Every structure is written in structure tokens, then in C-alpha cells.
Amino acid sequence: MADYKKPDYWSLKAQKEGYPARSVYKLKEMDERFGLLKPAGRGAGASGGAVFRVLDLGAAPGSWSLYLLRKIGPRAGFLCAADLSPLSRQYDRGLFDGDNFFFIQGDITASGVREKIGGRGPYNLVASDAAPATTGNRSVDTARSLELAETALVYAENVLAKGGSLVIKIFQGGDTAEILKRLKDLFETAKSFKPEACRNESFETYYLGLGKK
Numbered sequence: 001m002a003d004y005k006k007p008d009y010w011s012l013k014a015q016k017e018g019y020p021a022r023s024v025y026k027l028k029e030m031d032e033r034f035g036l037l038k039p040a041g042r043g044a045g046a047s048g049g050a051v052f053r054v055l056d057l058g059a060a061p062g063s064w065s066l067y068l069l070r071k072i073g074p075r076a077g078f079l080c081a082a083d084l085s086p087l088s089r090q091y092d093r094g095l096f097d098g099d100n101f102f103f104i105q106g107d108i109t110a111s112g113v114r115e116k117i118g119g120r121g122p123y124n125l126v127a128s129d130a131a132p133a134t135t136g137n138r139s140v141d142t143a144r145s146l147e148l149a150e151t152a153l154v155y156a157e158n159v160l161a162k163g164g165s166l167v168i169k170i171f172q173g174g175d176t177a178e179i180l181k182r183l184k185d186l187f188e189t190a191k192s193f194k195p196e197a198c199r200n201e202s203f204e205t206y207y208l209g210l211g212k213k
């Protein structure tokens with residue numbers, strides 16, 4: 001059984017590099033491997049010179065948002081983030097106050113939040129690390145995770161630009177085959193990927209859709 005209270009290699013690295021959570025290294029690895037923030041070659045969604053727009057679902061405490069804002073820069077990118085909880089301001093050094101950032105505190109399944117998010121799109125990347133608070137009951141947890149994954153997929157269907165990409169966190173064990181099938185219909189490439197920074201014993205993984213058709 002892992003000791004989740006004890007900071008591990010990735011948590012200590014995150015603190016040192018100015019991120020509130022170790023989860024940043026999962027996104028970083030997927031970005032480095034699949035070029036999530038590269039506009040080129042992915043069709044009209046990320047055309048040359050245009051602002052690259054990113055949606056971060058389940059964003060708190062804010063590591064993915066910080067990584068994304070640092071990477072896309074103030075002139076070339078815009079980030080909309082949403083979470084039930086507020087973001088940590090410990091490491092952002094004013095980045096969360098920038099004009100190219102908009103945070104919505106709320107439930108990503110709620111219609112009001114959907115409207116606010118939709119109004120700031122379309123996006124070139126939808127990244128969802130949203131996860132339910134775990135109960136310890138695996139079938140309850142996987143069912144809740146599946147609902148959040150489906151929500152992220154619906155965002156991709158509605159507000160992701162052609163050529164854009166999608167990252168979804170999902171707990172393995174539920175009906176993930178259906179999600180993968182829908183990803184294959186929607187994207188040129190669909191795959192699952194477990195980054196190194198996922199805890200070995202964790203049953204989370206990520207599904208990616210690259211190049212929206």
C-alpha cells in the first residue's frame with residue numbers, strides 16, 4: 001500500500017520547479033511525446049499565427065494550468081480552466097491574473113459552466129484531468145470517472161476545433177472501450193497512455209485523441 005501523505009520523487013520535483021501538484025509531469029510527458037501544443041500539421045484548428053486556445057478541465061490546484069500558461073505564453077495563447085475548487089496561488093507569480101487566462105469555479109457538467117466555456121472557444125486542445133473524490137469503492141469510483149470522461153468528450157465534440165487534440169483522465173475498469181470507440185470516430189488517432197508519473201498502483205490512465213476530424 002502506498003503512503004500518499006509522504007512526498008515522493010515527483011511531488012518533491014514539483015515543489016522545486018514551482019508546481020502545486022505532481023500531476024504536471026503526466027501532462028509534460030504526454031505533451032513531449034505527442035506534441036499537444038504544436039499547432040503545425042493539425043488542420044485549421046491551430047492555423048499559423050492564430051492564438052492557440054486551451055481548455056483545462058478539473059484544473060485545481062493548478063499544475064496543468066501553470067504548465068500550459070508557461071508554455072503557450074501571453075501573446076500566442078489563451079487558457080480557460082474550470083474546477084469545483086479554487087486554484088492554488090502559491091506558485092503562479094501573477095500568471096493567473098493575466099488577460100490570456102480565465103478561471104471558472106464550478107461543475108463542468110453544469111449547463112452554466114458549459115456556456116461560459118463554450119463562449120471562450122473554440123479550443124485547439126481540451127485537457128481533462130478531472131477525477132472524482134475517491135470513495136475506495138472501485139466500481140463507484142470508475143463509474144464517476146467515466147461520467148467525467150464522457151463530459152470531456154462532449155466538450156471535445158462541441159468546442160474543440162478541427163485538427164485539435166483531447167486528453168482525458170480515466171480510471172480503468174469501467175466501460176472504457178466505448179470511450180475509445182468514440183475517440184476513434186472523432187479523431188485521426190486515438191490511444192491510451194499511462195505516463196511514468198502515475199503511481200504504479202494507481203488505476204488511472206489517459207486517453208488521447210489527436211487531430212480532430
Ligand SMILES: C[S@@+](CC[C@H](N)C(=O)[O-])C[C@H]1O[C@@H](n2cnc3c(N)ncnc32)[C@H](O)[C@@H]1O
Pocket residue numbers: 020021023024057058059060061062063064065082083084085106107108109129130131132133148
Ligand atoms: C487530479 S485533480 C486535477 C489536478 C490538476 N490537473 C493539476 O495539475 O493541478 C482532479 C480535479 O478534478 C476536479 N473535479 C472533479 N469533478 C469535477 C467536476 N464535476 N467539475 C469540475 N471539476 C471537477 C476536482 O475538484 C479536482 O481538483
